[in-house]
Amino acid sequence: MAREFGELELGYLREVLASGHLGWYHEENSMTTRLERAFAEKTGVGYGIARNSAMTALAQAVSISGAGVGTEVICDPIVHFGAVAALYFNAVPRFADIKYGTYLMDPESVRANITDKTRALIVTNLWGLCAELDGIRSICDEHGIFMIEDCAHSVGSYWKGKHAGSYGDLGCFSFQQSKHIPTGDGCVMTTNRADLYDRLYNEWAFSGESPAFLTLNFRMNEMTAAVGLAQLQRVDGYLEEYNENLRTMNEAIADCAWLRNREVPADAVQSGYAWACLWEGDHHGLEHERFKQVVADLGLPLRFGFNQTPAYNYDIFKVSTAYGHPDCPVRCPFYKSDYRYQDGICPVAEDLIWRIVNAGIMQVPSDDVRERADLLRKAIRITEKG
Ligand SMILES: Cc1ncc(COP(=O)(O)O)c(C=O)c1O
Missing domain, CATH: 3.40.640.10 (Type I PLP-dependent aspartate aminotransferase-like (Major domain))
Structure with missing residues (x-):
């Protein structure tokens, strides 16, 4: 709906x-x-x-x-x-x-x-x-x-x-x-x-x-x-559509060895929001830039890398721009800790964020999502041909 x-x-x-x-x-x-x-x-x-x-x-x-x-x-x-x-x-x-x-x-x-x-x-x-x-x-x-x-x-x-x-x-x-x-x-x-x-x-x-x-x-x-x-x-009606859209996108990559669907644990019920998967083409001899180009050429509205970096690399944390004072709050005298925002504090996030491929599926009619899913299948075929 x-x-x-x-x-x-x-x-x-x-x-x-x-x-x-x-x-x-x-x-x-x-x-x-x-x-x-x-x-x-x-x-x-x-x-x-x-x-x-x-x-x-x-x-x-x-x-x-x-x-x-x-x-x-x-x-x-x-x-x-x-x-x-x-x-x-x-x-x-x-x-x-x-x-x-x-x-x-x-x-x-x-x-x-x-x-x-x-x-x-x-x-x-x-x-x-x-x-x-x-x-x-x-x-x-x-x-x-x-x-x-x-x-x-x-x-x-x-x-x-x-x-x-x-x-x-x-x-x-x-x-x-x-x-x-x-x-x-x-x-x-x-x-x-x-x-x-x-x-x-x-x-x-x-x-x-x-x-x-x-x-x-x-x-x-x-x-x-x-x-x-x-x-x-009205929200249950919306969710039916969003959930269907999520399934449609998941199915589009189900047989692809190098786009990995998000894992949904047996204990979870996921609701349709944004669709996302992970690029693992680098483990299969494929080039990320090439895939992005194919997607762009097909006019497929996908986002790559989401925010590009873990949040701790944002200036507001790393350079402490929040207070206009570089010592606040991590070098605050009341804090006294050697904790710093630097590479390596979340290695999984650092390896994962650039791999994210995501797409909006809310407020997109299911017919359009099906067309996008077909384009994604096509993008996969073209990328694999080299
Ligand atoms: C995960 C997450 N938390 C919090 C917010 C903030 O929500 P609001 O716009 O209602 O302040 C957003 C907004 O996009 C969000 O995506």
């Missing part, structure tokens, strides 16, 4: 306008409350908390975790969102490596990166696939680490029968325009912890009292919640 914004959305929006309450309005029947409850039900968690973006929610999650100056937050290196959120509250992002088959945080590397400074962990359930969330949860419990799930891509993603966002102390789902539930911008946080729900729900930077923890106003407004509530009712 193609994305639709229509009467359903307008109906809820009219209700909001008629109520006269356009902003955060936590009453029994306000749109934010209804969206929070409906999303909590959808994901099987105790509580939802509506926010204005996943990025601000991640930062607020770091803030409430107790991480800050002189502490570390374990993050994964394919995308930078979690690490930027950690940095926002002056904590040092410390990067755990990923697994080659799934591109997701490796629990063994998490263990290896725990120090006496570790306060929180942010695990990304990248492109519709959950990391090994129960294993990571156990490690966090063992070491008193606050666990945050970046669920920006994971509506409809499950690990061991439980929805993404139900293992972490907090989960952060993005409702930004390109995500499963588009509201323009927005987010719902998930939690099973009543204490966190109460603290976040009652968080106001301008309520006239000292905020309970360092935070800003990250709330969602009623119009956004109205669109979100309607889109939530």
Whole structure:
């Protein structure tokens, strides 16, 4: 089912306008409350908390975790969102490596990166696939680490029968325009912890009292919640199409010896988000540049290498551009550690990122995805002919 914004959305929006309450309005029947409850039900968690973006929610999650100056937050290196959120509250992002088959945080590397400074962990359930969330949860419990799930891509993603966002102390789902539930911008946080729900729900930077923890106003407004509530009712239809598109692309390379499909563990249910595979042509005497050229000549919209490099090579971490001071936060006197952003800290990610071949499959009609899959088959044949 193609994305639709229509009467359903307008109906809820009219209700909001008629109520006269356009902003955060936590009453029994306000749109934010209804969206929070409906999303909590959808994901099987105790509580939802509506926010204005996943990025601000991640930062607020770091803030409430107790991480800050002189502490570390374990993050994964394919995308930078979690690490930027950690940095926002002056904590040092410390990067755990990923697994080659799934591109997701490796629990063994998490263990290896725990120090006496570790306060929180942010695990990304990248492109519709959950990391090994129960294993990571156990490690966090063992070491008193606050666990945050970046669920920006994971509506409809499950690990061991439980929805993404139900293992972490907090989960952060993005409702930004390109995500499963588009509201323009927005987010719902998930939690099973009543204490966190109460603290976040009652968080106001301008309520006239000292905020309970360092935070800003990250709330969602009623119009956004109205669109979100309607889109939530449509999302299963969207997911059917996205999942079909994912299968179509996976099938296109099923017989190819040098494009490796992403591994989906038996414990996971992947939801359609972006499609990705790994280039392994170098092990088969093929040239990467040649393959890229063939793809370009065929007009096939594929992306190579995704962000090109692990996030720790971004200036904001490596050159410490975040504070305009090269010593902050990794050479901060309150931190005192020899941890540095340098090659070799996540060898699997370093070998993997340049190999990624990916394609958008959401908002692309299934007929177009089938045509792209045929072109990909053709690109494989041409590349193999040399
Ligand atoms: C993995 C991941 N986390 C977080 C975000 C941030 O989401 P938002 O745009 O809602 O702030 C994104 C956005 O693309 C994302 O892809």
